[in-house]
Amino acid sequence: MEQANERFVCIHGHFYQPPRENPWLEAVEIQDSAFPYHDWNERITAECYASNSASRILDGEQRVMDITSNYAKINFNFGPTVLSWMQFAAPKIYQAILEADKLSMEWRSGHGSAIAQVFNHMIMPLANSRDKRTQIIWGIKDFEQRFQRFPEGMWLAETAVDLESLDLLAEYGIKYTILAPHQAAGYRELGDEEWTETEIDPTRAYLCKLPSGREISLFFYDGPISRAVAFENLLDSGEALANRLVGGFTEDRDWSQLMHIATDGETYGHHQKFGDMALAAALNHIELNNLARLTNYGEYLELCPPTMEAKIHERTSWSCAHGVERWNSDCGCSGGVPGWNQQWRGPLRASLDWLRDRLAQGFSRKGAELFKDPWQARDAYIEVILNREMERAESFLAQHAKKDLDASEKITALKLLEMQRHAMLMYTSCGWFFDELSGLETVQVIDYASRALQLSEGIAEHGVEKAFLDRLKEAKSNIPAHQDGLWIYQNFVLPIRLDLVKVGAHYAFSSLYEEYEDHSQIYCYAIAKEEYSKVSTPDAVIAMGRIHVASEITEENACLTFCVMRLGSHDFKGGVIESCDPQAYAAMREEMSASFDKGLYTELVTLMDKHFGTHSFSLLNLFSDEQRKIINIIINQNMEESISSYQEMFERSRPLMEFVKETRVPVPHIFLAAAEPALNQSLKKAMSEEEIDDDAVHRIIGQIKKWQVGIDGGDTEYFMRRHMESMSSQLMEHPDDVKLMGRMLKYMNLLNEIPINLVLWQMQNDYYILAKSVYSDFAAKAAKGEEGTAAWIEAFRKLGETFRFNLGAVLPQG
Numbered sequence: 001m002e003q004a005n006e007r008f009v010c011i012h013g014h015f016y017q018p019p020r021e022n023p024w025l026e027a028v029e030i031q032d033s034a035f036p037y038h039d040w041n042e043r044i045t046a047e048c049y050a051s052n053s054a055s056r057i058l059d060g061e062q063r064v065m066d067i068t069s070n071y072a073k074i075n076f077n078f079g080p081t082v083l084s085w086m087q088f089a090a091p092k093i094y095q096a097i098l099e100a101d102k103l104s105m106e107w108r109s110g111h112g113s114a115i116a117q118v119f120n121h122m123i124m125p126l127a128n129s130r131d132k133r134t135q136i137i138w139g140i141k142d143f144e145q146r147f148q149r150f151p152e153g154m155w156l157a158e159t160a161v162d163l164e165s166l167d168l169l170a171e172y173g174i175k176y177t178i179l180a181p182h183q184a185a186g187y188r189e190l191g192d193e194e195w196t197e198t199e200i201d202p203t204r205a206y207l208c209k210l211p212s213g214r215e216i217s218l219f220f221y222d223g224p225i226s227r228a229v230a231f232e233n234l235l236d237s238g239e240a241l242a243n244r245l246v247g248g249f250t251e252d253r254d255w256s257q258l259m260h261i262a263t264d265g266e267t268y269g270h271h272q273k274f275g276d277m278a279l280a281a282a283l284n285h286i287e288l289n290n291l292a293r294l295t296n297y298g299e300y301l302e303l304c305p306p307t308m309e310a311k312i313h314e315r316t317s318w319s320c321a322h323g324v325e326r327w328n329s330d331c332g333c334s335g336g337v338p339g340w341n342q343q344w345r346g347p348l349r350a351s352l353d354w355l356r357d358r359l360a361q362g363f364s365r366k367g368a369e370l371f372k373d374p375w376q377a378r379d380a381y382i383e384v385i386l387n388r389e390m391e392r393a394e395s396f397l398a399q400h401a402k403k404d405l406d407a408s409e410k411i412t413a414l415k416l417l418e419m420q421r422h423a424m425l426m427y428t429s430c431g432w433f434f435d436e437l438s439g440l441e442t443v444q445v446i447d448y449a450s451r452a453l454q455l456s457e458g459i460a461e462h463g464v465e466k467a468f469l470d471r472l473k474e475a476k477s478n479i480p481a482h483q484d485g486l487w488i489y490q491n492f493v494l495p496i497r498l499d500l501v502k503v504g505a506h507y508a509f510s511s512l513y514e515e516y517e518d519h520s521q522i523y524c525y526a527i528a529k530e531e532y533s534k535v536s537t538p539d540a541v542i543a544m545g546r547i548h549v550a551s552e553i554t555e556e557n558a559c560l561t562f563c564v565m566r567l568g569s570h571d572f573k574g575g576v577i578e579s580c581d582p583q584a585y586a587a588m589r590e591e592m593s594a595s596f597d598k599g600l601y602t603e604l605v606t607l608m609d610k611h612f613g614t615h616s617f618s619l620l621n622l623f624s625d626e627q628r629k630i631i632n633i634i635i636n637q638n639m640e641e642s643i644s645s646y647q648e649m650f651e652r653s654r655p656l657m658e659f660v661k662e663t664r665v666p667v668p669h670i671f672l673a674a675a676e677p678a679l680n681q682s683l684k685k686a687m688s689e690e691e692i693d694d695d696a697v698h699r700i701i702g703q704i705k706k707w708q709v710g711i712d713g714g715d716t717e718y719f720m721r722r723h724m725e726s727m728s729s730q731l732m733e734h735p736d737d738v739k740l741m742g743r744m745l746k747y748m749n750l751l752n753e754i755p756i757n758l759v760l761w762q763m764q765n766d767y768y769i770l771a772k773s774v775y776s777d778f779a780a781k782a783a784k785g786e787e788g789t790a791a792w793i794e795a796f797r798k799l800g801e802t803f804r805f806n807l808g809a810v811l812p813q814g
Contacts, residue, residue, distance in 0.1 A: 013265030071100035111298030115153035198529035238281025575612025
């Protein structure tokens with residue numbers, strides 16, 4: 001037990017982004033608004049999730065004194081859908097988060113900083129009992145697999161709460177959750193009869209006794225300080241944040257006080273640039289000055305069990321003044337675009353509720369034929385979601401099926417479970433959070449509904465999709481051109497809806513530009529090449545083949561025959577049919593090849609219609625990333641010629657323009673228009689050489705400054721950073737490479753002459769690891785006079801200064 005009246009500080013970060021995966025590909029496609037990053041998950045990871053795994057503590061001269069994990073020192077939860085993406089797309093950051101939880105257990109009496117979250121951020125009070133239960137089970141199982149322990153706490157999406165949700169949390173062993181202070185309806189000492197209904201004191205834990213007889217602890221975070229962090233620039237100063245937190249303690253309280261706040265984790269680095277550093281500085285300031293004891297909720301709960309009881313306002317949340325109406329009606333909580341309303345929220349939820357119930361009926365009816373208990377199978381299906389190996393799905397079906405299933409029945413069983421998964425994903429809270437029905441997040445939840453409907457074909461009653469769309473039509477867009485939910489479904493959702501034939505079309509067109517192995521993977525589809533041929537001329541290329549396509553999610557499969565061609569630089573045509581007939585394929589290939597060899601391209605289109613019924617497939621049928629890749633190839637082939645022309649024009653005109661400049665006559669705009677792409681391309685090329693020519697770079701920089709042309713800041717910074725990170729990665733593998741350090745120093749010195757603010761995050765992380773791991777060995781060898789080590793020490797220290805480290809604080813002394 002703690003000492004009397006000890007003071008504690010706990011900061012909770014709710015790290016979550018809405019799932020952004022294409023429901024048919026199970027992958028996040030390119031998002032141009034996140035440029036220069038591939039997508040928003042990648043961008044927010046760079047700005048926030050990564051930063052908090054290795055945050056900087058700076059000295060008065062803005063030099064790095066230490067690098068620390070904020071996750072190990074705070075309380076946090078990550079959305080399972082974000083972690084599932086991060087596990088494969090950003091594995092180093094993913095592992096850093098898991099390791100931080102382990103470290104926190106060493107520091108916090110065996111209590112980890114991480115807690116679980118309801119699986120896909122569903123607003124629990126608006127969910128039915130069955131979905132609530134599955135959300136909690138899936139959230140726990142996901143947490144257990146990732147963090148290798150049972151979660152003590154669970155985050156409720158938007159802190160939206162009702163007694164049933166709390167009771168289910170307690171039923172499944174969750175000890176506590178976190179709520180906003182206004183969600184408390186009253187409190188009293190344990191054993192008292194009378195409730196006090198004034199504002200609750202957030203500096204302690206409260207027990208909530210539930211109608212079932214179960215209990216759960218509640219933490220009500222400090223509202224004013226949390227708002228100041230999220231919305232009032234309190235993160236401008238780490239010391240100010242620390243002082244605001246410890247300023248909340250008073251001598252009037254006779255218990256061990258807990259000052260704690262909760263905000264979106266993205267506040268620390270994404271919403272507020274360098275917010276992670278302010279958080280790190282605040283935690284460091286509190287620790288160094290012994291202002292309070294840093295803790296997490298699990299540790300505090302063990303040290304200071306509740307002596308007070310609280311009751312809640314049901315159907316409330318932290319971000320809606322009207323309870324949970326932000327996800328149900330036009331309550332006025334929104335971004336506030338003038339003239340817009342959110343009357344679409346009600347019809348959207350009503351449509352999805354109707355669809356959920358119809359799909360549940362089909363699931364219960366058909367599932368009873370295949371599973372021992374369909375709903376228990378759904379609860380357990382998280383095991384397959386977390387491990388998509390086909391062997392895992394097979395063993396799952398063997399465990400839960402009521403009989404031996406044949407191949408067709410296995411496909412139906414998996415489609416049933418996937419249908420239910422998407423029927424829950426379509427309730428992800430972000431679909432209602434913002435202003436507009438046609439916004440990305442809302443279209444995403446309608447995508448999930450469409451995928452659930454597609455999976456329900458042959459399972460749910462006939463006409464469900466039409467009846468759903470009749471209801472969805474009642475949801476009206478604020479943008480006249482987007483009309484309503486039906487228009488959005490037809491124009492935004494259906495165009496990305498996939499089947500195996502469309503996957504085959506993607507394979508066929510992409511094969512014009514890349515060589516596939518006999519067995520290949522396209523997102524969650526396995527492709528086996530049966531036959532394939534490709535013929536190219538300077539003006540055209542044609543590819544024909546037979547392939548076997550199988551979904552690794554549902555085991556659906558098909559054998560496809562295709563023919564695709566490119567005429568000129570960008571005229572693509574193709575046909576794909578579901579057929580395994582080798583003789584029909586051979587006849588088609590013979591006819592198409594003969595016409596192609598003769599250059600009879602118009603005849604090819606007629607033959608394609610003959611063999612495939614249509615040539616309706618085109619480059620538009622490629623998935624976004626591959627489509628972008630091919631379009632960039634086409635553009636780059638043309639742009640290389642254009643850039644070359646710009647460079648030729650620039651060099652040819654430069655002597656005359658220098659003369660014009662000396663006469664003080666304005667330089668023609670057309671010359672400057674050519675100078676910008678020419679000089680930017682020259683700079684990138686010169687800076688990417690293995691052995692950089694200093695004089696050449698200086699000449700280019702001189703020309704950039706002379707003509708005052710712009711540097712493409714975001715793109716050029718990203719390009720230079722990736723090059724520097726590559727060298728830093730090499731140094732991690734070969735830390736004794738003095739020559740490599742010399743190249744890195746040279747690169748950094750040249751970058752300092754370019755008006756680009758290079759993000760040093762990864763290079764600093766690598767340097768910090770080397771400083772803590774290998775520097776002492778080299779220093780010891782240098783002290784003994786070992787050959788070459790003095791030069792290594794000098795180069796390493798210069799590199800640290802270039803990377804803005806306080807070497808006295810970072811490098812081991814002695």
